[in-house]
Amino acid sequence: MSLIATMIKTKKANDFSRQKIEKIQNERLKKLVSYTRKNSKFYAEKFKDICDDFKLTDLPVTTKPEMMRSFDSVLTDPAITMKRIDEFTSDLDNIGRMIDDKYLIFRTSGSTGNPAIVLYDKQNIEVSSAVAAFRTFARNEDYKSFMKHGKKTAGVFADYGFYLACGMSRYLQFKTPNKKSKITIDVNGPEKEIIERLNEFKPAMLSGYPSNLALLADFDELNIHPDIVITGGELLTDKIREKLTKKFGCYVQTHYSCTEGGEIACECKEGHLHINEDWIIVEPVDNDYNPVNYGELSDKVLITNLSNYIQPFIRYELTDRIIVHNEKCSCNKNTMWIEIEGRTDDIFEFENGVKIAPMSLYKILEEIKSIKRFQMVQTSPKSLELRLIADDKASSFLKAKKNIESFFDSKDIKDVFIYLSDDDPKANEISGKFKHFYRDFT
Numbered sequence: 001m002s003l004i005a006t007m008i009k010t011k012k013a014n015d016f017s018r019q020k021i022e023k024i025q026n027e028r029l030k031k032l033v034s035y036t037r038k039n040s041k042f043y044a045e046k047f048k049d050i051c052d053d054f055k056l057t058d059l060p061v062t063t064k065p066e067m068m069r070s071f072d073s074v075l076t077d078p079a080i081t082m083k084r085i086d087e088f089t090s091d092l093d094n095i096g097r098m099i100d101d102k103y104l105i106f107r108t109s110g111s112t113g114n115p116a117i118v119l120y121d122k123q124n125i126e127v128s129s130a131v132a133a134f135r136t137f138a139r140n141e142d143y144k145s146f147m148k149h150g151k152k153t154a155g156v157f158a159d160y161g162f163y164l165a166c167g168m169s170r171y172l173q174f175k176t177p178n179k180k181s182k183i184t185i186d187v188n189g190p191e192k193e194i195i196e197r198l199n200e201f202k203p204a205m206l207s208g209y210p211s212n213l214a215l216l217a218d219f220d221e222l223n224i225h226p227d228i229v230i231t232g233g234e235l236l237t238d239k240i241r242e243k244l245t246k247k248f249g250c251y252v253q254t255h256y257s258c259t260e261g262g263e264i265a266c267e268c269k270e271g272h273l274h275i276n277e278d279w280i281i282v283e284p285v286d287n288d289y290n291p292v293n294y295g296e297l298s299d300k301v302l303i304t305n306l307s308n309y310i311q312p313f314i315r316y317e318l319t320d321r322i323i324v325h326n327e328k329c330s331c332n333k334n335t336m337w338i339e340i341e342g343r344t345d346d347i348f349e350f351e352n353g354v355k356i357a358p359m360s361l362y363k364i365l366e367e368i369k370s371i372k373r374f375q376m377v378q379t380s381p382k383s384l385e386l387r388l389i390a391d392d393k394a395s396s397f398l399k400a401k402k403n404i405e406s407f408f409d410s411k412d413i414k415d416v417f418i419y420l421s422d423d424d425p426k427a428n429e430i431s432g433k434f435k436h437f438y439r440d441f442t
């Protein structure tokens with residue numbers, strides 16, 4: 001397919017009925033699986049007992065460690081090997097360039113274990129562009145003012161390494177070197193510098209990680225008036241959405257994407273994340289990969305990327321916890337929509353085996369008005385370190401400690417030592433991503 005054909009197909013699908021969406025999804029799945037069985041040794045073996053008339057749930061699940069272990073045999077082009085990728089990616093000048101003029105190479109940040117290597121073929125890149133073009137904006141009026149103001153886009157992301165945001169923006173720069181409408185600013189640079197560059201560039205669209213944009217919003221020196229703020233990479237909480245709306249005076253929205261699946265879901269004007277079901281299949285499952293009902297929180301997610309033929313992701317496991325809604329949204333779109341739980345955060349497990357989802361702790365800490373920013377690190381099964389930026393740190397901490405302890409009591413979690421850290425909350429030094437909750441012991 002050409003870019004234009006992909007664009008047309010994607011745009012048309014915006015108006016498809018439920019039936020038609022399911023039909024096209026199924027056709028694309030059949031095509032992908034048949035290609036994959038012929039061209040990927042890994043999947044040929046994995047799917048050897050699957051008949052041609054299979055259902056999606058007949059196909060075995062693939063995990064990241066499994067895929068990385070058998071990397072060369074997963075790929076459908078024998079010319080590409082991990083050895084060649086290692087060589088190619090050892091030269092940082094290759095960020096955003098295609099290997100063999102065919103595939104882009106990305107690396108995931110690996111915040112939950114080892115990083116994955118992900119190849120994008122041209123079709124997968126085209127689909128990302130088409131989805132971005134036709135589904136990014138929740139509201140039409142924001143799209144119009146963005147166009148009117150020259151589509152000037154500033155992204156504050158990790159601007160180094162083979163990460164998706166960095167690699168993709170370099171790739172687009174190489175393609176249209178004279179286009180000055182897009183800049184990427186390194187999220188890990190000094191705040192003063194980030195603010196100066198934003199003030200100077202005056203973006204019509206500002207994008208970045210919600211936690212980081214919230215931090216930048218505290219600076220009075222930051223004086224920009226974008227038409228739209230689009231966050232990604234982490235959960236956009238209501239509190240951050242409110243804060244950014246107030247600071248920038250425009251609509252603030254998010255989307256749900258990952259390196260392996262690309263654009264998984266885009267936000268509508270009701271604030272719902274609609275799955276791009278024509279190009280991706282999303283299955284909410286429990287820990288044993290059994291389907292989880294609509295409206296219920298899953299333990300994991302399986303994705304099937306219908307547009308990537310070089311490195312097929314078929315029923316590939318992601319550790320996000322989501323709720324899939326099949327009830328019709330009042331925005332009138334026919335696709336299903338999802339809610340995501342604090343995606344980059346870790347789940348805490350305590351000595352009695354009780355697991356605590358970050359969302360519950362998030363709500364407790366968010367309710368304490370004097371706390372501006374927080375981060376909680378589980379340093380052992382019995383201890384939690386709380387990092388705070390707050391008006392009165394000591395009393396904010398005591399309040400937080402008391403509320404968390406009474407919540408723990410209700411869950412029968414006993415004798416957890418909660419202590420105030422000397423450190424401020426901080427992002428992961430490698431990926432630039434911020435987690436509100438993470439485990440720091442093995």
Ligand SMILES: [Zn+2]
Binds near residue numbers: 270271272330
């Ligand atoms: Zn909707």
